Amino acid sequence: MNIKSIRFRLTLWYGALLALLLAAFSLAVYWGLDRYLRSMLIETLAAQSHQIGDEWLAGIATSGEDYLIDEIREHVSPENNNRFLRVTRADGSIVFQSDQPRDESFNPAAVSKVSISTDEGMRQERLPCGKELLIYSLPFHATGAGDFLIEVGASLSQINNTLHGLVIIFLATLPVAIAIAAVGGYGLMRRALRPVDEITRSAERISSLNLSQRLPVPATGDEIERLSATLNRMIARLEDSFKQITRFTADASHELRTPLTVVRGELEIALRNGQVPADIREAIESTLEETERLSKIVNDLMILSKLDSGQMQLEKSIFDLGELAASTTDQLTVLADEKQVSLSCSLRSQAKVEADRARIKQVLVNLIDNAIKYTPAGGRIEVSVRREDSNAIIEITDTGIGVPQEELPRIFDRFYRVDKARSRELGGSGLGLAISKSICEAHNGRIWVTSIPGSASTFSVELPAAEKEVS
Ligand SMILES: Nc1ncnc2c1ncn2[C@@H]1O[C@H](COP(=O)(O)OP(=O)(O)O)[C@@H](O)[C@H]1O
Ligand SMILES: [Mg+2]
Incomplete structure (x- = not known):
């Protein structure tokens, strides 16, 4: 795997982005669920306090405190439902306080006493054992029996357990999801970039000897098709210039051949003339030598241009x-x-x-x-x-x-x-x-x-x- 390839880098970026998005999504779900569960719990606790007040505490002057306690045990059953429940008289003495809940998640005796004159509302209390309780307080006036304070609470551990489970699900599934997406993405990218590999391989084969070849143009209508077509046009221009150079060499050497032959002929004739003085003869001889050399170069150039243009017939x-x-x-x-x-x-x-x-x-x-x-x-x-x-x-x-x-x-x-x-x-x-x-x-x-x-x-x-x- 080439870590510098586009394929690898894109997969890496894509994987990182996906991981970031999923992490943000998980945080949002966690936060939202926490808020929702708390508000549900608060609603239930408030409803229960009002039920206790309106249904059983309101008539306590006539029905007596034992009736209240029996009703609470029968209908609310705080220990079985892992609730904290306390009803306090105005003087601070307690009418009813629930025992240890069945799941032993907190110790009711450790919950602090609050003044009877507190406002109706919610408080969160951390017990000495480290447990957190949500407690709803409702001051209540019972005709003929005076003021009371009703407190109904529940441990936060249930909510925390649910959230904890959610975190475990996230931790177990997110890495797998990211891994599957990355592998899938890598595969898709490989398919998408395959034409690039083909273009690279074909381009590698094209040299001055086979400039008439062209790159494959995948009919996909995408950037790769455009790139390939552009490269092909560039190769066509190269081929054209190359042909021009070869044609020029061929034409030039062809044009030079005839005058050179004539010059050689003339010089040879001049040499045969016995009356030419010795010093001029020498000059003619050396000119003839240079002319022969020139002919050889022109000949060589012609052979080269034929080989370049592929016109050389190999027998x-x-x-x-x-x-x-x-x-x-x-x-x-x-x-x-x-x-x-x-x-x-x-x-x-x-x-x-x-x-x-x-x-x-x-x-x-x-x-x-x-x-x-x-x-x-x-x-x-x-x-x-x-x-x-x-x-x-x-x-x-x-x-x-x-x-x-x-x-x-x-x-x-x-x-x-x-x-x-x-x-x-x-x-x-x-x-x-x-x-x-x-x-x-x-x-x-x-x-x-x-x-x-x-x-x-x-x-x-x-x-x-x-x-x-x-x-
Ligand atoms: N056998 C050789 N030993 C040393 N140098 C050589 C040899 N063959 C070629 N060369 C070098 O390569 C150059 C190019 O060779 P070539 O194309 O045949 O040109 P030319 O022979 O006309 O000089 C020569 O000029 C020379 O410098
Ligand atoms: Mg040589």
């Missing part, structure tokens, strides 16, 4: 890469001998590939030519071919000047040379490796280099093999 055939490497090495031995470097080819296993033989040969010539150019006299160049899994690999290792570490990623760029002056002197223009790379990629292969600066380089080319390995 594929099945051939043995080892055999091609051997014959190319043979042909270039003359060059190597001239520079006094040894050039050898070793084949480790047969490696058939299905490829454009002429283009692959061009890659080999480029690489071996570079190796010869950048290896001082007395050095060694080794070409080897081998099979590795489902690939054929050629390695060209030299004991030359090597490539500095920081230049390695750039030497396959167009016109990039580590030492421009030196490359120029050697007749290079910095397009050889760029062409080689394009050719390899057009064959679904790759090219890379490892080097020890100052002492060695190894250029490797990997192409998909044409058949399964023969063991």
Whole structure:
């Protein structure tokens, strides 16, 4: 699980918000229920006090106190109902006081005495044992018998027990509810964001080689569809600019070719003229050399633009890469001998590939030519071919000047040379490796280099093999 993903962060926020809401809701329910239960209890206590006064205490002058006590025991039965009940005379003496309630939740004897002249109303009293009682007091005048105070009370523990139960229910269910909501939310978000994953995967596959591809556009009418469509329009614009650049290179090199041929022809004709003085002849010769070089660059650019635009027709055939490497090495031995470097080819296993033989040969010539150019006299160049899994690999290792570490990623760029002056002197223009790379990629292969600066380089080319390995 990626904790930085939108999915995770949204789930976290959503879970936290839900927890907060549910906590606020629980508090409101708790508070409301507390208020409701208290007011219900107060109403009952008030009703009972009035019942005692109106029905039994009012006629006490004629019916006597025993009658009152009997009626209370029979109808109110305070001990059985866990109530506190006290009737006090004006002088403070007690007519009736209930005993310990059945649930033993409080001790009636501990309830404080209050003055007979208190107002009618509610009081809350904390007993020495810690229990809280709600007590309703009703001053009452009985004709012919004087003033009395009726007190009816009940312990708060019943209400507290109910609230306690509620808290336990909340504590048990809320975390489960939040967890279910979070897991469900995570799953839903995963579904909603799946198109984003698909877009990311497709975008990852698009490069300059397949700019005609487009991202999937889910027909959902939402932000993701819009994003995908916008990205597609951007890719279309990129494709357009890319095509323009390639077309420009192609057109420019094409346009340059004809005048260059003409210039070369004219120069060659001029050279054949025996009357041209020696110094002018020299000038013509060096101009011709530069023109040839220019032609080569123009040619290389044309090949590159064809490879870029995918117009290069690969004439594929099945051939043995080892055999091609051997014959190319043979042909270039003359060059190597001239520079006094040894050039050898070793084949480790047969490696058939299905490829454009002429283009692959061009890659080999480029690489071996570079190796010869950048290896001082007395050095060694080794070409080897081998099979590795489902690939054929050629390695060209030299004991030359090597490539500095920081230049390695750039030497396959167009016109990039580590030492421009030196490359120029050697007749290079910095397009050889760029062409080689394009050719390899057009064959679904790759090219890379490892080097020890100052002492060695190894250029490797990997192409998909044409058949399964023969063991
Ligand atoms: N075998 C090698 N040893 C050292 N440097 C090399 C080697 N091959 C290529 N390079 C470096 O990579 C650069 C680009 O090579 P390339 O594209 O063939 O251009 P060019 O050969 O025209 O200079 C060269 O200029 C050189 O600096
Ligand atoms: Mg080169």
